[in-house]
Structures are given as C-alpha cells and as structure tokens.
Amino acid sequence: MNCPVCRKAMVVLELNQVEIDYCVACGGIWLDAGELELLLGNSGAKDDVLKSFTPDTGTKERKIRCPICSKKMIKVICGKENKVLIDRCPNNDGLWFDEGELYQIVKMGGLGENDKVTEMLKDMLGAHLFTDEHRRVRR
Ligand SMILES: [Zn+2]
Ligand SMILES: [Zn+2]
Numbered sequence: 282m283n284c285p286v287c288r289k290a291m292v293v294l295e296l297n298q299v300e301i302d303y304c305v306a307c308g309g310i311w312l313d314a315g316e317l318e319l320l321l322g323n324s325g326a327k328d329d330v331l332k333s334f335t336p337d338t339g340t341k342e343r344k345i346r347c348p349i350c351s352k353k354m355i356k357v358i359c360g361k362e363n364k365v366l367i368d369r370c371p372n373n374d375g376l377w378f379d380e381g382e383l384y385q386i387v388k389m390g391g392l393g394e395n396d397k398v399t400e401m402l403k404d405m406l407g408a409h410l411f412t413d414e415h416r417r418v419r420r
Contacts, residue, residue, distance in 0.1 A: 284309055285345045285354075285368075285377060296320065297398045302348075308380030308405065311348060314373050317386070320398050326391035334359055334369075342366060349374040360389045381406050 284291050284304035291302040291311065299319045302311040312320075321327040337356040344353045347370040354368035354377060365385050368377040378386070384402040392399045 282311065282348045285311075285348045286379070291348075296401055297322075303405065310378045310383050311375055312378070312383070313375040314370075317376060320387060321390040321392065324391035326389065329361075330359060330386060330390040333361055336369075337366060340366060344368075345377065347372070347374050348377075359386055363389065365389075 282291050282302050283289065284307060286309055287304065287307050289304060289306045291304045294301050294303045297320065299312075299316050301316065303309075318327070318331065321330070335358045337358045340356045342356060344356070345368055346352065347354050350370060350372050352371050354370050357367050357369045357376075359365045359367055363385065365382050367379075367382055367386070370376075384399070384406055387396070387398055387402065388394075394400075394403075
C-alpha cells in the first residue's frame with residue numbers, strides 16, 4: 282500500500298498485535314477500520330474519544346484519497362479539548378493519521394505515557410522531530 286500523502290510504499294509494523302501501515306517518509310499512519318478500537322483496548326476514555334469524532338465540512342485542509350478505494354477522505358475532528366483533525370475513508374476502509382496524530386489520540390483515549398502503544402508511537406515520532414526542527418530553522 283502506498284502512502285496517500287507522499288505516494289511512497291508504506292511499511293507494515295506491529296503495534297501491540299495490531300498491524301499498522303507506516304510511512305517512513307512522512308511519519309503518517311494508516312489504520313484499517315476497527316484497529317483504533319483494538320489499540321485503545323479497554324482504556325477508560327476510549328468511548329469518549331471514539332464518540333467525539335465529528336465530520337468537519339468547513340476545513341481548508343487538503344483532502345487526501347483513501348489508499349484502498351481512492352475516494353476522497355472525510356476530515357474528522359477528534360477530541361473535545363485538544364482537537365486533532367484526521368482523515369476517514371467514506372467507505373469506512375480505515376483512518377489516516379498525519380505524523381503525531383495517532384500519538385495524541387491514544388493519549389486522549391486514556392493510554393498512559395508508559396503504555397506499550399504510546400511508547401512505540403513516541404519512538405516513531407522522535408525519528409521525525411529532528412528533521413521537522415531542522416526544516417523550521419532553515420525556513
Ligand atoms: Zn508519506
Ligand atoms: Zn476507502
């Protein structure tokens with residue numbers, strides 16, 4: 282499967298027995314339908330987070346296409362306080378998270394800093410933070 286943002290081939294990683302597709306180039310993550318629920322497991326705030334998902338029709342953020350069915354994905358706002366804008370396939374194939382977004386959402390979902398999932402996502406994030414910082418300085 283290719284990354285819907287930069288079109289590069291994604292790698293499959295296992296995150297606490299859930300297979301995720303990860304783009305090494307941009308740090309984005311694709312989750313098939315139902316995988317976010319699996320990642321959040323039995324965490325306390327899971328239902329609150331999942332229920333907070335609201336389609337955002339007014340956003341100016343560029344629409345990207347689903348890597349499975351190629352339909353334009355819907356922007357969805359997650360969370361009540363620290364809002365994160367993710368992309369959802371209109372056919373419910375899955376969800377796309379730009380770099381760092383899944384990390385923010387699992388934390389919102391009640392997974393602590395020391396949870397296996399949170400730690401792995403943080404490590405993946407760290408690999409890209411440096412290059413982001415670097416770009417910001419050069420701009
Ligand atoms: Zn990418
Ligand atoms: Zn789709």
